[in-house]
Amino acid sequence: MTYENPYMNGQIWPELNILEILRQRNPLVICITNDVVRTFTANGLLAIGASPVMSECSEDLKDLIVHASALLINIGTLTPDKVSYYKKAIKLAKTHEVPVVFDPVGCHAGDYRLSVVLDLIKSGNISLLRGNQSEIKAIYDALSPNNQADTSTTGKGVDGGQIEDSAVIAYRLTRLINCPVVATGEEDYVSDGTRVFAVPHGHPIMTAV
Known part of the structure; x- marks a missing residue:
C-alpha cells in the first residue's frame, strides 16, 4: 500500500511507508x-504499531535485550x-546490536545533567540523539571544537525554547558525534x-503538555 504525503507536493514515495x-x-x-x-x-x-516494554534493572x-529492535533512554x-544503569544498558545494546535512542532531558538546565549526557554520548554507542532545541544547543556548545559556542540557552527545565540557527546546530552536532540528531521545537530539525x-x-503549546 502506498500513501501520499500531503507535504510532498503530490509526489508519492514508497520509502515513506x-x-x-x-x-x-x-x-x-x-x-x-x-x-x-x-x-x-x-x-x-x-x-x-510497536511493542513497548519498560525496564528498571539490569x-x-x-533477558529482554535479545528480543529488542530498539532501546530508548530518557534521563528525565x-x-x-x-x-549506572544507563551505562550498562548502552553496553548491552552494543553487544546485541540494538540501536539506542537517547533523550537528554533538561541537560541545558544544569551541569550535572549535562555531564551525564556528555559521558553517555562519548561512549560512541548512541544511534539517535533526540532533544529539544535548547538541549541540543547545550550539547553542541559543550562539544564544539572552536570554543566560541554561545552558552546561553532558552528555557528552563525541559521547556526548551526555539533556538536561532537550530538547523545548523543539528547538522554540526550530527557530524561531531557521528549519529543522527533530532532537534524539536516549534519547527523540528x-x-x-x-x-x-x-x-x-x-x-x-506543546511545552505546556
Missing part, C-alpha cells in the same frame, strides 16, 4: 524512561543509580550529517 512496515514487524522497544512520561511513551509506541534488561528523572530536514508541524 515506514509506518506500514513497522506495524507489520511489531518491533519490541525497551524503554528506560522517566516517571512522568512512561504511560505516554507506551501508548504512543502502541499507536504506531537483570531484567539482559535522573539519579546516580540510574546513570532532523539531520544525518549530510542533509537537514525541517518539520514545521510543532506548536509552542
Whole structure:
C-alpha cells in the first residue's frame, strides 16, 4: 500500500511507508524512561504499531535485550543509580546490536545533567540523539571544537525554547558525534550529517503538555 504525503507536493514515495512496515514487524522497544512520561511513551509506541516494554534493572534488561529492535533512554528523572544503569544498558545494546535512542532531558538546565549526557554520548554507542532545541544547543556548545559556542540557552527545565540557527546546530552536532540528531521545537530539525530536514508541524503549546 502506498500513501501520499500531503507535504510532498503530490509526489508519492514508497520509502515513506515506514509506518506500514513497522506495524507489520511489531518491533519490541525497551524503554528506560522517566516517571512522568512512561504511560505516554507506551501508548504512543502502541499507536504506531510497536511493542513497548519498560525496564528498571539490569537483570531484567539482559533477558529482554535479545528480543529488542530498539532501546530508548530518557534521563528525565535522573539519579546516580540510574546513570549506572544507563551505562550498562548502552553496553548491552552494543553487544546485541540494538540501536539506542537517547533523550537528554533538561541537560541545558544544569551541569550535572549535562555531564551525564556528555559521558553517555562519548561512549560512541548512541544511534539517535533526540532533544529539544535548547538541549541540543547545550550539547553542541559543550562539544564544539572552536570554543566560541554561545552558552546561553532558552528555557528552563525541559521547556526548551526555539533556538536561532537550530538547523545548523543539528547538522554540526550530527557530524561531531557521528549519529543522527533530532532537534524539536516549534519547527523540528532532523539531520544525518549530510542533509537537514525541517518539520514545521510543532506548536509552542506543546511545552505546556
